[in-house]
Amino acid sequence: MNETPLPRIGFMGIGIMGGSMAGHLQAAGHKLTIANRSRGPRVDALLAVGATWADTPAALAAESDIVITVLGFPQDVEQVWLGTDGLLAGAKPGTLLIDMTTSSPRLAVRLAEAAAARGCAALDAPVSGGEMGARNAALSIMVGGDAASFDRAQPVFARMGKAIRHMGGAGAGQHTKMANQIAIASAVMGVAEALSYGRRAGLDGEALVAALAPGAAGSIQLTALGPKMLAGDFAPGFMVKHFLKDLGIAVAEAEAMDLALPGIAQSRRLFERIAAELGGDVGTQAIIEAYR
Numbered sequence: 187m188n189e190t191p192l193p194r195i196g197f198m199g200i201g202i203m204g205g206s207m208a209g210h211l212q213a214a215g216h217k218l219t220i221a222n223r224s225r226g227p228r229v230d231a232l233l234a235v236g237a238t239w240a241d242t243p244a245a246l247a248a249e250s251d252i253v254i255t256v257l258g259f260p261q262d263v264e265q266v267w268l269g270t271d272g273l274l275a276g277a278k279p280g281t282l283l284i285d286m287t288t289s290s291p292r293l294a295v296r297l298a299e300a301a302a303a304r305g306c307a308a309l310d311a312p313v314s315g316g317e318m319g320a321r322n323a324a325l326s327i328m329v330g331g332d333a334a335s336f337d338r339a340q341p342v343f344a345r346m347g348k349a350i351r352h353m354g355g356a357g358a359g360q361h362t363k364m365a366n367q368i369a370i371a372s373a374v375m376g377v378a379e380a381l382s383y384g385r386r387a388g389l390d391g392e393a394l395v396a397a398l399a400p401g402a403a404g405s406i407q408l409t410a411l412g413p414k415m416l417a418g419d420f421a422p423g424f425m426v427k428h429f430l431k432d433l434g435i436a437v438a439e440a441e442a443m444d445l446a447l448p449g450i451a452q453s454r455r456l457f458e459r460i461a462a463e464l465g466g467d468v469g470t471q472a473i474i475e476a477y478r
Contacts (some may be wrong), residue, residue, distance in 0.1 A: 192216045195342070196250030198243060198266060198273075199287070202422070203313070203320035204256035207286075210323050210345045221246045243269070244276030252342060253277065254379060257287045259431055267297055279305030284342075286327075288367070288432050291357035291437045291439060292329060299355035308337040310356065312348065312363035317423040318410070324348045328366070330359035345430045364439055366416055367432040371453035373407045374470055380408075381415055382477035391416040411471040420464065420472040427466025430457050 197208040197300035205228035212218040218237040221415040222229050233239060247253050253273055254255045257263050265283055273283055283301055285294065285308070294310035300310035307332035318327040327349035329336055339457050343350045349451045353362045380403065384394040395412040398404060414420070433454045440447045456476045464472055 191463055193342070194219070194249060195249035196221070196240070196246040196252070196253040197256075198222065198246055199256035199258075200226075200232065201256065201258075202226075203319050204316075205232070206320040206323075207239075207256065207325075207346045211342065212237060216342075219246055219249045242271045242276070243267075243273045244271045247273040247281060247283070248278070250277075251281065252339065253283045255283075255285050255287060255344075257285075257289075258290045258428065260287075260293050260435070263287050263289050263297070264293060268300060269395050270323035274304050274306065276298055276305060277301075277306050281306045282309070283307070283311045284311050284339060286313055288363050288435075289360055290427075290435050291330075291360040291364070294357040294360045298331060305330065307338075308356070309335050309339055311339070311343070312359055312361040314363065314411075315347070315368050320346070321450045326352070326366075328353055328359045328362035329415050330354055330361070332356050342385055360435075361439070364432070364436045367429070368436055368447060368450050369460060370407065370470075371429075371433060371436075372449040373405055374411060374473055375449075375453045377405070377407045377412055378415060378471075378474040378477055380458075381412060381474060409467075414469070414471045415474040420468040420475075422467060422469035424470050424471055426461050426464075426472060429470050430454065430461060430466070433457070468472065 193214050196219045199222040200208060200220055200222040208220060219240050220232055220237050221240045221243060226477050233262040235473055255266055283306055296298050298308040307327055311327050311329045313325040313327050325345040326349040327343050353359055381391060400407050433450055434451055456473055459476055460472050
């Protein structure tokens with residue numbers, strides 16, 4: 187009996203996380219077409235094992251049953267999806283398009299409406315877990331969109347993540363990711379403050395992390411970023427400039443709901459200072475420099 191062929195995947199955004207995510211899909215046997223702003227080692231690695239290159243988003247969509255984007259900023263998503271040579275210009279009716287960028291909930295609703303007008307379907311499916319989660323196919327994936335499209339995408343999501351949850355209609359995935367980023371903003375700030383306090387008190391940093399991790403203060407931010415803070419290792423797993431983008435979206439959404447969030451307001455001010463002093467390409471653990 188012939189097995190149903192795996193859907194052809196188009197993937198745009200072969201970056202720190204997207205390179206690993208696309209690699210998992212290719213390893214699972216999907217025919218993979220990729221596009222990116224530039225060619226580099228991650229792109230070359232995928233091409234070397236059989237991926238196909240597309241020159242434009244429209245060409246990428248034309249070759250794909252399911253298209254995934256992992257981009258930097260909402261304006262990038264809007265251009266790639268809705269531009270003259272964008273994904274929706276090349277997508278055939280029935281194509282499922284999935285944006286896994288952390289982006290604006292309101293833009294996600296617009297994209298879903300634009301996709302439906304072309305006879306396609308769209309999901310917003312931002313992720314959490316960073317570079318390590320992408321590399322280990324252990325991302326948390328938060329999905330907004332209709333249930334039928336979610337069911338169709340489930341096998342694809344399962345190649346990239348472990349915790350996959352349908353949160354509601356269009357935009358619900360992005361709202362969930364905003365809640366995630368709001369929680370992280372205060373958590374990473376708290377870790378930096380705790381380690382700064384411990385350092386000033388003369389405590390051994392590594393011993394402090396080991397003492398705190400099993401208790402109520404334990405968190406991924408503490409165990410994953412705490413040692414990097416202590417070592418002054420600010421190589422990015424997640425860049426400050428991207429986190430500032432996320433916090434900007436969260437603040438705007440909260441203001442639209444008449445909701446005050448003083449924790450992320452303070453975190454945002456500290457990250458803006460770090461970006462001004464160290465540049466936006468450092469990792470979020472660099473926030474500890476604000477306490478020196």
